[in-house]
Amino acid sequence: MSVVLPGATLGVVGGGQLGRMFVHAAQSMGYFTAVLDPDADSPAGRVSHHHIHTDYADVDGLARLAGLADAVTTEFENVPAPSLEHLAVARPVAPAAQAVAIAQDRIREKAHFVACGVECAPYAVIESEAQLAAVPADLLPGILKTARLGYDGKGQRRVSTRAELESAWADASGVPCVLEKLLGLDFECSVIVARGADGQMVNFPAQRNLHRDGILAVTEVHPRSMPEATARRAVSAARSVAEGLGYVGVLCVEFFVLGDGRLVVNEMAPRPHNSGHWTLDGSDVSQFELQVRTLAGLPLNPPRQHSVAIMLNLLGDLWFVDGDTPEPPRWADVLALPGTHLHLYGKTEARRGRKMGHLNITGEDIDAVRSTADFAAALLGLPIPLSE
Ligand code: ATP
Ligand code: MG
Numbered sequence: 001m002s003v004v005l006p007g008a009t010l011g012v013v014g015g016g017q018l019g020r021m022f023v024h025a026a027q028s029m030g031y032f033t034a035v036l037d038p039d040a041d042s043p044a045g046r047v048s049h050h051h052i053h054t055d056y057a058d059v060d061g062l063a064r065l066a067g068l069a070d071a072v073t074t075e076f077e078n079v080p081a082p083s084l085e086h087l088a089v090a091r092p093v094a095p096a097a098q099a100v101a102i103a104q105d106r107i108r109e110k111a112h113f114v115a116c117g118v119e120c121a122p123y124a125v126i127e128s129e130a131q132l133a134a135v136p137a138d139l140l141p142g143i144l145k146t147a148r149l150g151y152d153g154k155g156q157r158r159v160s161t162r163a164e165l166e167s168a169w170a171d172a173s174g175v176p177c178v179l180e181k182l183l184g185l186d187f188e189c190s191v192i193v194a195r196g197a198d199g200q201m202v203n204f205p206a207q208r209n210l211h212r213d214g215i216l217a218v219t220e221v222h223p224r225s226m227p228e229a230t231a232r233r234a235v236s237a238a239r240s241v242a243e244g245l246g247y248v249g250v251l252c253v254e255f256f257v258l259g260d261g262r263l264v265v266n267e268m269a270p271r272p273h274n275s276g277h278w279t280l281d282g283s284d285v286s287q288f289e290l291q292v293r294t295l296a297g298l299p300l301n302p303p304r305q306h307s308v309a310i311m312l313n314l315l316g317d318l319w320f321v322d323g324d325t326p327e328p329p330r331w332a333d334v335l336a337l338p339g340t341h342l343h344l345y346g347k348t349e350a351r352r353g354r355k356m357g358h359l360n361i362t363g364e365d366i367d368a369v370r371s372t373a374d375f376a377a378a379l380l381g382l383p384i385p386l387s388e
Contacts (some may be wrong), residue, residue, distance in 0.1 A: 003021075003085060003094070003297040004070045006030030009049070010295060011069025011091075013056055013083060015042025017355060018272050019075035021280070023048050025288035031296075034068040036061055043345040044075070057083050066090040071248065073295045075271055077103055078149055094197070094295050095249035095270045101288035102245065103270045106147045106178050113265050116244040118237045120265045121256065122181040132169055135162070139181045145166045147176040156214070158182065183258055186267070189226060190219075190254045190275040191238035193298055194290035197248045200292070204283065204304045206231035207275050209254070210386070215315070215353070218373075218386050219275045221282060222308035222366040226257070233263050241268060252290045254275060274313065274355070281341040281360040282309030307339075307362035311374040312382060314357040320349035321381035326350045334376050339363040 004010070010026045012019045015037025023033045023044050034050035035042065045051035050068050054061025057080045065072060071092040079099065084097035089222065102108045107127075113120045125137045126144070144165060146155035157168040159179070169177060188209045195201040208225040210218040239252035245251075252273030254266040276287040284304045293300055319326040326349075334340055346355035359376060363369040372388070377384045 004092070005296070007034070008070040008085055008296075009034055009068055009269055010064050010292065010296065011036070011071065011072040012044060013037075013079045013087075014050070014073050014075035015039060015044040015067070017043050017357075019044030020047055020078065020274070020345055021277075021286075021288045021343075022073065022075060022291055025286060026292050028330075029292060033291070034065055036065045041348065043347060046346055050158070056080055059086070060291045062086050070294050073271075073291060077269055077271065078282070092295070092297075095247060095251070099245045099247050099249075099251075100270045103268050104148055106145055106267070107176060109267060110178065112244065113241065116237075116240045117241055118265050119263070121183055123178045125176070125178055126169060127176045132166065135179055136155060137162075141181050141182045141324035142179045143182055144172070144177050144179050147178060148218055148354050183256055183264070186259050186261075187226070188254065189230070189234055189254055190273060191234045191278040192208065192250060192252045192287055193238050193242045193247075193275060193278075194250045195242050195247050196294050196300055198299060200300050201242060202300045203235055203239060204276060204279060204287065204303050206234045207278070207306055209275050212383075215313070215355075216274045217313055217382075219278055220309070220310040220366075220370075221278050221305065222369075224366060227261070229259070230257055237263065237265060241265070249294045250276075250287055265326065269338070274358075275311075276360045277343065278309035278311040278335055278360050280343065281306045282362045307364065308366045308369050310361045310369055310386070312359045312361070312373060312377060312380070312386070313355065314344070314359060314380070315352070316350040316356050317352045318380050318382070320352060329380050333379050334359065335359075337372050337376055339369065340376060 009032040011034040013036050014161045020043040033048040035044045035048040036052045050060050072087050081097040081101040089091050141160040144157045159165040159168050189206050189208050193203040208220045242251050250272045252269040254265050272287040279286040318329045339362045341360040361373045
């Protein structure tokens with residue numbers, strides 16, 4: 001991939017918050033930006049120099065994007081892989097359609113993990129009645145997950161018995177699924193890597209993640225967040241997964257840590273990730289700047305975490321703490337706390353469960369940062385304590 005220097009235009013397929021933060025990073029380095037998203041009011045489209053309002057698979061929209069942008073990336077995993085292939089005929093595209101296609105399909109994704117020697121939760125592929133009947137009993141209780149188009153816990157059903165499994169698969173209209181054994185999790189973590197077209201790879205430290213109702217709620221990044229050996233294994237597994245794909249771009253790999261200390265991979269996201277939002281304030285380079293650098297073919301330096309960090313996700317629920325009429329949270333009180341950094345995505349309408357923004361809390365000492373985070377959470381109406 002050739003070097004695309006500042007002054008050129010970088011394109012992104014998808015106009016959500018990840019695209020918005022990519023656009024911010026690109027613009028601060030002197031690039032022009034183009035966003036393709038059908039929503040005229042998309043978070044990224046609102047801050048981009050160019051905004052093409054078409055569907056992600058619209059041939060005309062894609063041609064306009066390729067005409068404007070010198071290189072193109074993507075910000076959400078369900079972008080049609082054929083759209084990326086189509087763009088790649090005209091322009092450098094990272095990540096590649098083939099890597100995105102693998103991440104979009106849990107069956108192919110798990111096969112890739114296995115091929116890289118990275119352990120995943122015991123699972124069975126269910127694409128036919130015969131495979132359904134052959135599911136080994138020791139996978140129950142388990143979680144039935146549709147192979148495609150799941151996010152934030154959508155497209156998933158917990159099942160305890162064979163009868164429940166059968167009816168859950170029928171409810172999913174018999175689309176390809178995987179049944180995963182329900183594991184006893186000690187905690188969850190993720191690792192974000194960035195890999196250039198020349199094979200150079202850098203990573204952020206392993207991040208500890210807390211989910212509520214299937215949605216990421218809190219990320220903590222500091223040396224005491226997990227055993228050093230776990231962090232080391234997670235980093236090494238994430239790097240193997242990226243290497244095995246010949247990946248170019250920013251990749252997040254999510255893990256489960258089991259009660260006995262074992263690390264198993266959950267899934268990967270071929271883009272910056274919610275669990276890496278702390279890098280905007282706690283690291284000398286953010287995941288979005290690394291996305292710009294990998295796309296533009298610029299050199300990568302290993303990120304340096306300069307502050308311990310806690311990230312609180314801000315869902316639309318926080319606007320409804322006092323009733324059914326949305327009220328903005330107490331930003332001024334929260335921002336009076338030391339080391340707080342507010343990021344809102346410019347979404348005009350708050351809805352329950354909708355990702356509206358995040359709050360980063362940074363500092364030198366994790367105990368102080370944690371107590372500030374608890375304060376902020378109390379002001380916002382988030383459950384405390386933050387950790388499990
Ligand atoms: P997202 O894309 O937002 O990360 P998703 O819809 O792809 O979510 P998963 O990551 O597969 O969903 O699962 C969501 C959460 O459900 C996990 O973070 C974990 O808390 C829980 N979970 C998923 N699979 C298992 C499992 N096999 N055993 C125990 N818990 C699980
Ligand atoms: Mg997940």
